Amino acid sequence: MIHEKMHKKMEYNYRFMNKFLGALFSSLLFCGILQAESSLPGCQGSNFPTWTNCYGEIGPLPISSDVYAGEWKAGKYHGQGTIEYSDGTKYVGIWENGLPNGKGTLTDSSGNKYVGGFKDGKRQGIGTHTSVNGSKYFGEWKDDKYHGQGTNISVDGKKYVGKWKDGLPNGKGTLTNSSGNKYVGGFKDGKRHGQGIYTMSDGSNYAGQWEDSMPSGEGIYTFADGKIEKGIWKMGELIKRKK
Structure with a gap:
């Protein structure tokens, strides 16, 4: 009888300890998330997370080692921002709906540089491309290609x-x-x-x-x-x- 009571008491203590440790772990995890979020600049006039609707930095991204720092909207790069891709390519400029749109600067890992307009992630409008070998093009672009009036110096x-x-x-x-x-x-x-x-x-x-x-x-x-x-x-x- 005494043995049975001791067994039940030990079982109760074991269940209590599991619940206590589970609650403690959840509490620590929640506090960690709050602390991580509070370390980023807050959205002005909004309680949304930083990376949802204002300014923030994230990287390396879960699926790659790309790093982005800049403005966001509805979970997408939107506004002024900079991204450094894993292959060494870097884009600095205006974003819209997650893609370069507007004026920006694109530099690849070799040092070739484009400065000018973008549309839906492609070079478009007026822009200048300078290669490390000394060649240069300045003029109109469409869909990442020279298109329209332009000058190329080889x-x-x-x-x-x-x-x-x-x-x-x-x-x-x-x-x-x-x-x-x-x-x-x-x-x-x-x-x-x-x-x-x-x-x-x-x-x-x-x-x-x-x-x-x-x-x-x-x-x-x-x-x-x-x-x-x-x-x-x-x-x-x-x-x-x-x-």
């Missing part, structure tokens, strides 16, 4: 000023190389195409039609000494002379 000294489409010269433009040779005319998918004039540094020039960056169609070639060759051209070769 590391080898080539300079193109004119229209772009999907990242390539398309439309009217001017291309000059380091030797002083100059082409003014049409382009298609990055190649001389349509009507154009190519003038070389020695003064000779070809004025006429082009295809795949070669004289093709009717054209006039003027030599440096003033002699003129007029006719039909195909892939750079004169196939029919005209008076």
Whole structure:
């Protein structure tokens, strides 16, 4: 009988201790959460958590080592903010609904830098891209590509000023190389195409039609000494002379 009473008492004490330890753990966990939240700047005029509707910093993120510091809205990056991605890429600028939207600066791990407009996470509008190798583009962008009016200066000294489409010269433009040779005319998918004039540094020039960056169609070639060759051209070769 005594043994049975002692057994029941020990069982009661064991249950009580489990409940006590469980309550103590929950209390400590709750206090820890409150302390962590109170260490971040509070939302002005709001009791929402910092990362929900005002300013805050979070990182590394649970699914990566990306680190973001800036403004938030409805659980998304929104407003002014900076993010450093795990691959070394860094974006500083305006966010909207979790994506770069507006003016910002994007620098990759190699040091290539873009400064300009963004739309839905892609470069769009007016912007300048500077590469570590010395090449530079400034002008219009669309969907992360050169698109519209723009100027590109290559590391080898080539300079193109004119229209772009999907990242390539398309439309009217001017291309000059380091030797002083100059082409003014049409382009298609990055190649001389349509009507154009190519003038070389020695003064000779070809004025006429082009295809795949070669004289093709009717054209006039003027030599440096003033002699003129007029006719039909195909892939750079004169196939029919005209008076």
